[in-house]
Amino acid sequence: MKIVRNSYNPFAELEALAEQFTKVLQTTKEEDLAKDIAFIPAVNTREADDAYYIEVELPGVKKEDINIDIDENTLTISGERKIKEEHKDDTFYKVESYYGKFERSFALPEDADPEHIEAEFKDGILEIRIPKKVQVENKPKKIEIK
Amino acid sequence: MANVTQELQNVEQKKAEHGILEKAKEVVTNVARHIPLANIMHNKKKDTYTIEIDLPGVKKEDIQVTIEGNYLIVSAERKMKKELKEDDYYLLESKYGKYYRAFYLSDDIDRDSIQAKYEDGRLIITFEKVPNKKRKDIAVK
Numbered sequence: 001m002k003i004v005r006n007s008y009n010p011f012a013e014l015e016a017l018a019e020q021f022t023k024v025l026q027t028t029k030e031e032d033l034a035k036d037i038a039f040i041p042a043v044n045t046r047e048a049d050d051a052y053y054i055e056v057e058l059p060g061v062k063k064e065d066i067n068i069d070i071d072e073n074t075l076t077i078s079g080e081r082k083i084k085e086e087h088k089d090d091t092f093y094k095v096e097s098y099y100g101k102f103e104r105s106f107a108l109p110e111d112a113d114p115e116h117i118e119a120e121f122k123d124g125i126l127e128i129r130i131p132k133k134v135q136v137e138n139k140p141k142k143i144e145i146k
Numbered sequence: 147m148a149n150v151t152q153e154l155q156n157v158e159q160k161k162a163e164h165g166i167l168e169k170a171k172e173v174v175t176n177v178a179r180h181i182p183l184a185n186i187m188h189n190k191k192k193d194t195y196t197i198e199i200d201l202p203g204v205k206k207e208d209i210q211v212t213i214e215g216n217y218l219i220v221s222a223e224r225k226m227k228k229e230l231k232e233d234d235y236y237l238l239e240s241k242y243g244k245y246y247r248a249f250y251l252s253d254d255i256d257r258d259s260i261q262a263k264y265e266d267g268r269l270i271i272t273f274e275k276v277p278n279k280k281r282k283d284i285a286v287k
Contacts (some may be wrong), residue, residue, distance in 0.1 A: 042239035046230070052200055059202040090187035091181065097183050097200055124202035124267010140195030 028092075038100025041077075052112060052130040056104065060097060060125035066126060070114045077126065078103040111135070179246040181224070186249075193275040196247060201241065202267035209269060211262050218249040218260075220269065255277045 009015075044055040056077055058066065066079040080101045108114060111132045118129045148201075185198040200210065201222050222245040232238060242281040251257065259274035274280075 003188065043237060044235050044240050045237045046235045055203075055240070057202045057267075059200040060198065064264075086203040087187055087189070089191065090189045090196070092185065092187050094184060097198070098184055122267075123204065123264075124200070 036104050039098035039102050054128040056126040063121045073108045074103040180241045182245045190209045193280045195273040197271045199269040204262045216251050221246045
């Protein structure tokens with residue numbers, strides 16, 4: 001006769017949750033936590049015949065406070081929305097916009113050409129154009145049988 | 147034969163229904179308004195009030211600023227680029243269409259001092275205090 005030790009454990013779910021939590025904490029890099037990100041901007045993405053486009057909403061951010069970086073296949077847009085010098089001493093009655101650092105990353109498709117990326121900042125919208133690599137025609141080769 | 151005419155009629159009816167639906171959608175989108183985010187600050191030294199309204203992607207000419215009674219009314223329209231439609235986007239987090247927001251102006255705000263500019267996707271409106279209510283520094287002799 002077997003003794004089945006499978007008694008009811010009221011803390012099972014909590015234990016599982018605690019385990020998950022430690023996992024998350026272990027995998028979160030310290031540098032990520034130190035980044036201190038205040039907000040994630042809204043984004044629109046689309047694809048045209050010859051390029052991919054990413055539009056990022058950044059009203060009230062100065063052009064010089066925006067960075068675009070490419071690391072292998074990841075495109076990262078980061079920066080900071082700062083309070084203007086002239087308003088530093090103001091009393092804020094209402095603040096609905098987020099101030100501080102922002103960051104958002106995108107995985108680039110395989111046919112994207114990271115060497116020729118262009119970016120324009122206009123009316124609070126950052127538009128990034130990532131051209132597609134020019135495809136080398138890959139026609140199946142027919143071999144003649146002699 | 148009867149079947150064919152019947153089918154044609156059905157198609158016509160469907161087309162008409164579709165037309166009505168499209169029209170209804172248009173009406174609804176014209177009425178529906180988004181509320182833009184705003185920041186309001188007061189500079190005590192200069193006695194100026196600033197209202198910043200986030201309107202990214204809106205053209206300057208599509209913004210209207212009016213004062214009606216005790217309210218400052220800002221309305222705008224964010225239009226999609228002519229050659230594009232919503233379906234062209236994979237991810238569309240921005241809100242297109244009409245934006246509207248009204249701000250109550252207290253008595254100590256000088257309506258005539260209003261200045262508005264559009265910069266980096268933000269409408270910036272400044273007001274001064276009514277002259278006789280402005281802060282005065284009095285030198286102690």
